[in-house]
Amino acid sequence: MTAWAQGYVTDSPYTFSYQPAQAPGHIAMVCAMAGVAWQPRPGMAVLDIGCGRGLTVNVLAAANPDWNVIGLDYNPAHIAEAQELAEAAELANAGFVEADLAAMTDAELDQLPELDVVTIHGVWTWVSDAVRAGIVRLLARRLKPGGVCYIGYNVLPGFGADAALQRLFRHLAALERTGTSPERAAAALETIRGLQASRPVHLANTPMFQRLTGDEPALDGAYLAHEFLTEHWRPVFFEDLAAALAGAKLEYVGSATMHENIPDMLFEEPQRRVHDSLPHGAPREFMKDLCLQRPFRRDVFIRGLRRVDRIAALDRLVLAAARPMPEESPKLVVPVGIAEMGPDLYAPMAAALNEGPQALGHLRHLPQGRTPNPAEVLAIFSGGMVLPALREGGPSPRTDHFNRVLHRFAQASGSTEGQLAMASPMAAGGLPCSWVELAVCMQPGITAPDADPVAITHRALPHLTEEQAPGAIELVTRMLAERLPIWRRFGVLPG
Template sequence: MTWNLGYNTDLGYTYGYYREQDPSWLDLCALIKGAAPPSLWAGDQLRYLELGCGQGLNLCLIAACHPQIEFVGIDFNPQHIAHAQRLAHTAGLHNVRFIEGNFVELGRAWPAELGRFQYASAHGILSWIGRTARDGLYACLDAALLPGALGYFSYNTLPGWLSTLPVQHLLRLWQTREGLSSLKAIELGRARFETMIQVNAAMCRVLPAMRARIGQLAKHDRSYLVNEYLHEEWTAFWFDELAAEMSPHKLTYLGTAAAGDWYLPVMLLPDWRAILNQYEDPIIRETMFDVLINQSFRRDLWIKGQTPLWLEDQRQAILNRRCVLLNRPQPKAEGQNPYQFNTSLGEIQGKPEVYGPLYEAVAAGPKTIAELMHVPVGTPATGATPAANLTLGDVLKAVGLMLHAGHIALVHEVKSDKPAKSLNRTIFNAVLAGGPYRHVIASALPWVLMVSDVDLMLCGLYLANPKVNAQQLAGLWVDRLSSLGRGLIHEGQSLTSRETMLPRAQELATVFIERTFPTWQRLGVI
């Protein structure tokens, strides 16, 4: 066995951000399930551990949003850690550090200097490592987690992955038996599956969901595809299987960290609810919920010994949480309901007479959950309904869907916005140099925003040349794109020469200066 323990390291992992790992998000999820989050009982000594931190961008973004928390990221891939350490150093982040470490070795002897933590997270890791490494990860959690700590784990789930199990198996088989590089295995494998679909191979016929999965291969980042499919060991879990693995390590399932799924069981079709309600055992019930909706990916919150939280304390802690509007949904067609939310169950329609006033309220500024309970709602026929008709459950269901859709953000206070703005500057400069980042922090909230590389490059150039107009900014941008060997895409056409790029570049630069830049100033991006 080599140092990678069967994990494919041909390409580094993607440069992503996963909002469910944010402590503020985890705290609210815990509160809704009646558990006291660490922020209520640990004072100002909060510590957060990410196992399998990848490139480290995710943890740097979260750390910059929470400068009062100490963060530690661990990954066994030196390429990942080298990038993470450089990013944190360049941005001047003093509350995060990265360590190259193997779960198996760390689990055998957890370094005393790493200490213990109130939060731990592992995004996707459980599905991509073998049992030996997984046992090492659990041993790390045994040593690192304090009583009452929260653990976030996301992983591939059955039955939703059943139709794709052959895809992973065959891709890996072709790679190993034919000696293919990882990229070649992905490209050749995609072509082979497309041929099998075209000839209506029996396997593809009886597993119709496989067609959609194959169709998505061409749209995904190659680093993601290699890391998703081409490991020596790969596991999609039934929920009860993972619960059985967690149990010996004193970890109890608390609830979903997918905000859009907080109240999903009560939204099931009546016949489905009747099936689910047959089961009282929580493990069977959760597994059967996955069966009913064909769950393929779970974002779970677990707890190591639940800290008591009395009912009134829970209610007050929830009521004091604040949220603010990021963007308001627009109807896809004239006369269509704009309040449509994609969940694990499918698309859910929000009532305009309820969601319209709620969006208006958060658009006016940050609002607590308590304040949202007093927003007048009603129907066009009856007019406003008394605020008492909007229950805490109603508001939390709406807030969960709005958070899940990325329409609102959770707001918390920090003493300084310098870490967030410093990281943003580092990101602007890196993207100008050809870096792959696509996120910045709205330090006024603070909250991480997903943005385009277009706006990141334009912002970096505009900050360096604040007196230029749109035409001049466009020229600077086109010159930078040319130096990177890149062009623009407009209406399906590739623009590569300076003459063809400039008109489109000026259009985008004008929008940036007139709209995006003032918005980013208001949000504290710059």
Template sequence: MSDWTAGYVADIGYTFGYYTELNPLRLRLPLLSSGYAFPNVESACELGFGQGVSVNMHAAASSIAHYGTDFNPAQANFAQELARQSGARLHLHDEAFAEFCNRSDLPDFDYIGLHGIWSWISDENRSVIVDFIRRKLKVGGVLYISYNTQPGWAAMLPMRGLLTEHAQVMAAPGQGIVSRIDSALDFAERLLATDPIFGRVNPVVGERIKRMKDQNRSYLAHEYFNRDWHPMTFSRMAEWLAGAKLNFACSAHYVDHVDAVNLSTEQQAFLKEIPDAMFREAVRDFMCNTQFRRDYWIKGGRRLNPVERVEALRQQQVILVNSPENVELKVSGYIGDATLNEGIYCPLLEAMSDHKPKTLNQLEQMTKAKGLSLPQILQAVMILVGKNDLAPVQDELGISKAKKQCDKLNAHLLQASRGSHDVGYLAAPLTGAAVPVNRFQQMFLLAKNNGRKSPEECVKFAWEYLENLNQRLTKEGKALETPEENIAELQRQAVEFFEKRLPILKALMVT
């Protein structure tokens, strides 16, 4: 009997995460910032969509036709159910890459996305994917690909091999993947406690093992314990993608576009001396000890002239998706935490405090008296979007087409929140993306949709379900035991939700 998993972990599902970089509507600002024209995305494809949360959110919140596959039928089934609920233009399959990529009924795509999966598959599957991209990505189309990279993973490579070998040869018969992971981590911890020379030379390994012990086992299973696990250098990735006629465009992580928070002055000067852009990017990874890359690659990217670029940037709309008082004037980059300039960020946040979409041109006019220039505004916007304080806004046509689909998907997720905390997001028509909304907030929204008006009424609604399921809240890592403690904590969260979160969800057209 053939192994349909191809060495990939399949006896435990992947996490129900949402990955905003997979959103085709998000690529406009980074590409414009880097001087590239962006495609009008009408068709998109996600390879290895996991539980399908991202692809469903992006399809429901836009008019884009989405296609995709994930080899795990349980995950594909969950994703397909979400698709049925929204009625969005989704075509999701449970096929292996070789099967899906050779389907005759697929259109050509403006956008193809892969999150993480590249690091966990064989060279045979990589060849299938590159050939698919070569054939099916349109000229001018964009590939988003994220992957574990070097040199950031260099020290961990031998330990990862030891962990997977332990899980294979030391596990008791019939032991499940979670138990095997726990045993492997315990073994690694005991090994490092003997003070091996490897641990002394690579102290970061011990720190990572400690962090892994606290991480979700579903995540660890898929991140570390697949048969194939290949952190790849940027230069090697470029060699692979050259066969698909792709050129590197820029990072999909917005904060990466701001050198000042990622590189020292000396490092920036050193990189400027390197004329070759690809080699410069490889050297940058050494400066940052990069572990994970999130990149856009273009097939035949068109460079904009300065006038085109500035005009397109000025038309871009953004919206504040956080309460102004909750926006920290700090950002974490590769060189540590940086304090943001109040003279730039405070006027911008004030201009956007009404939670209404603003173009960069409008922000430029509104902050002109404070002396802000378009380059300063662009840099601040890139950082604030990267910190999830701002979000790009899609056009009116996209919003109008997405509203009904989002309402249907969100209604389904709100109903599911009565018994599950799996999906902690709702679809936002305004941004064409997902927005974090935890289980209790979803239950408050459901209560509100069912006629409850006050925080107290919503708390009573939520507590009835939690009590019937014998479920309890936690606070500061400890379970709350008594009904009074649980209701008090729900009340605190409900008041905060009504005062701070609900107005933002309304602005995003989530509710």
């Protein structure tokens, strides 16, 4: 571990990933769901604290030429890589700051612009108290009145049961005298997998333990190292996080996982009665964390909470289908069962979304005889089916250039890990995609009526073996049929 690491992993980069919940359009959906006044504005300043390799920052900057999007991280390797992508894509509005949050002086903090949006994903519960205090100082000093803050973190009691697993990881990894953190984490994982066969009574059989020891493909070494090998790994109770952020005058708005804002989707009686008897805020959120046993929360806070009409705010949201809407309602798995819509409600809304972006207020008045609740519609559709549309469609040379550069970088890295995204002018953010989708979408001529899926497959995936080719061709053929209209809709390809 390097001298400046302060207990965090610095000898290898974190995964290269885009986080859709950090997009201001997504944050606006959370605010509407809670009936809180906030909308993205032209000319905004956005800061991603602990930005890692900066993909989210670069995608947001590419899609929003008039926003000033900044990433801050103390790892110079992360900052250098993020800057390289921004420079190659000629993103003058993406900036990166190498700084240790624990040590930033007031003068350094004041070099940041006044911020409309701050995002903090996967940082708070992995760092020391001094770093947490630095985050609160930054928010108190630089987040504008009316500014929003998204934060994703490990939460108690859901992740608490994995405390022993994290300790075990650290002790086992420390036995390895050589190797990078991901290599030592992988060695620790092997021992933990071996232990699993003996059914250890001292290790809780948590979803994480099952995930690590089950048959699913092994988790990425970089993720494991950054998740488990840090000295300060401490999930928190919501109320303790909220109390800390109150130091910057932040108030809780809602969960960025939409259905978690709808008690009907979360509780059976009598849990619901207990929840409803508790005051709003921390007590109710605790009841959710206790009953849901979720390990990770994605929350939105605001500095200066003002109420607006919730239904009107939801009705104003414009949604675009990010995949072809299926014939039947998507089935959202929620704690009380499956949330879905009957065909009479679903069919007209799905047909309209397949035509193009729609205001939620228009969409929910399409079914005959019954008008569904907009929060429920949003919760069911936002589980990956739709994204907020902030602008008119249509590609831009800027996002096109960025997506091509991103493709080049992804190819050069040789890695197939992580969640990528193509910059979309309409979404004012990213359209999430896999690396294969990115490679296919960036091939010349794919919009031509006589585009040949076999040739496209071999160009996009030049290292296919003879055995892999038929499966890959089938995949790409299906992808072209399903994704081309979506790529056009989101402006990543010409219409």
